[in-house]
Amino acid sequence: MPELRRGPTSNRWVIVAPERAKRPTDFERKPDPSAIDEKPANCPFCAGNEAMTPPEIYRIHDGAGWRVRVVPNKFPALQVYQELGREAVLGVFDRMRGVGAHEIVIETPEHVRDLADMSEEQVKLVIDTYIARLQDLMKNPWFRYILLFKNHGKEAGASLSHPHSQIIATPIVPQEVRNSLMTARTYYEKKERCLYCDVMLEEIRSGERVVEEVDGHVVWAPYDSRFPFELVVYPKQHSHDFTSLSTEQRYGLARTLIRTLGRLRALLGDVPYNFVLKTTPNPVPRPGRPGYWSTLPYDYHWRIAILPRLTQVAGFEWGTGFYINPMPPESAAKHLRDVKLETPS
Numbered sequence: 001m002p003e004l005r006r007g008p009t010s011n012r013w014v015i016v017a018p019e020r021a022k023r024p025t026d027f028e029r030k031p032d033p034s035a036i037d038e039k040p041a042n043c044p045f046c047a048g049n050e051a052m053t054p055p056e057i058y059r060i061h062d063g064a065g066w067r068v069r070v071v072p073n074k075f076p077a078l079q080v081y082q083e084l085g086r087e088a089v090l091g092v093f094d095r096m097r098g099v100g101a102h103e104i105v106i107e108t109p110e111h112v113r114d115l116a117d118m119s120e121e122q123v124k125l126v127i128d129t130y131i132a133r134l135q136d137l138m139k140n141p142w143f144r145y146i147l148l149f150k151n152h153g154k155e156a157g158a159s160l161s162h163p164h165s166q167i168i169a170t171p172i173v174p175q176e177v178r179n180s181l182m183t184a185r186t187y188y189e190k191k192e193r194c195l196y197c198d199v200m201l202e203e204i205r206s207g208e209r210v211v212e213e214v215d216g217h218v219v220w221a222p223y224d225s226r227f228p229f230e231l232v233v234y235p236k237q238h239s240h241d242f243t244s245l246s247t248e249q250r251y252g253l254a255r256t257l258i259r260t261l262g263r264l265r266a267l268l269g270d271v272p273y274n275f276v277l278k279t280t281p282n283p284v285p286r287p288g289r290p291g292y293w294s295t296l297p298y299d300y301h302w303r304i305a306i307l308p309r310l311t312q313v314a315g316f317e318w319g320t321g322f323y324i325n326p327m328p329p330e331s332a333a334k335h336l337r338d339v340k341l342e343t344p345s
């Protein structure tokens with residue numbers, strides 16, 4: 001029987017309707033042939049083709065050359081300007097200048113398929129780069145939120161197959177983030193505990209949606225999963241700020257991501273997915289707004305969401321904001337737990 005569920009952190013309703021599809025094989029994906037045929041010679045993100053990208057913003061290199069590069073997006077969604085230029089000249093229609101930043105993190109000089117194919121050391125360098133760029137962008141008080149995400153595969157919006165992620169700094173805190181901040185703050189006011197820590201402890205206790213608890217992180221399929229095999233990765237240690245990770249935690253996260261994406265690949269093939277980091281908005285107060293979100297260190301918890309794109313978002317979802325998920329998260333977690341990884345830790 002289909003079931004309506006509401007998520008404790010998202011406040012969102014989903015319909016879990018397992019009758020529609022049952023086995024992981026119903027979702028299996030073959031590798032995208034166009035991605036495999038793509039010649040590294042024409043790939044702007046491969047080593048040797050650096051001249052094909054706009055001038056570099058940041059790089060990590062060693063004796064052999066660069067290991068991770070950051071470049072501006074050629075077609076940015078937002079651009080760096082001096083002023084925000086907020087105005088309400090259009091009556092009810094607010095507008096402001098498209099101030100922001102849009103950067104591409106090229107995760108490796110090699111034309112591999114995905115993060116799951118990289119070494120632990122390389123993924124740790126990618127995490128170092130994420131943190132360095134977030135810290136740098138947060139120095140700008142006009143950048144209120146910095147979104148870090150990754151689109152893997154054409155159906156998830158990636159136009160190039162070479163592993164890369166994107167960073168977009170926006171001059172407002174997005175509504176989705178604002179909602180989760182408000183939910184977390186309201187819970188904390190009542191219970192004086194972090195909502196996310198409480199949800200995590202409950203998931204560990206029940207275990208039915210947990211895929212793995214390893215290296216200081218817990219991976220599970222959320223109760224209100226919108227998509228088949230949707231996953232979240234939480235640090236076990238409470239922290240609102242992804243940029244505060246220690247070296248040891250960065251290695252732990254690198255291993256956790258490689259294992260988690262490896263499980264998805266082993267079970268479903270080359271799954272298109274979006275990967276989104278949820279972390280604190282810019283803690284530097286915006287001029288004129290001192291004390292804004294000052295409770296975040298207590299009530300917010302950073303995490304990563306992995307959203308496989310195996311189902312279509314259609315009229316029902318657009319019309320209601322509800323999602324229909326044909327794969328119960330309890331079953332998804334079980335299938336992923338049962339995967340035998342090639343290189344067990």
Ligand SMILES: [Zn+2]
Pocket residue numbers: 040043044045046110111162
């Ligand atoms: Zn490439």
Ligand SMILES: [Zn+2]
Pocket residue numbers: 194195196197198237238239300301
């Ligand atoms: Zn917490």
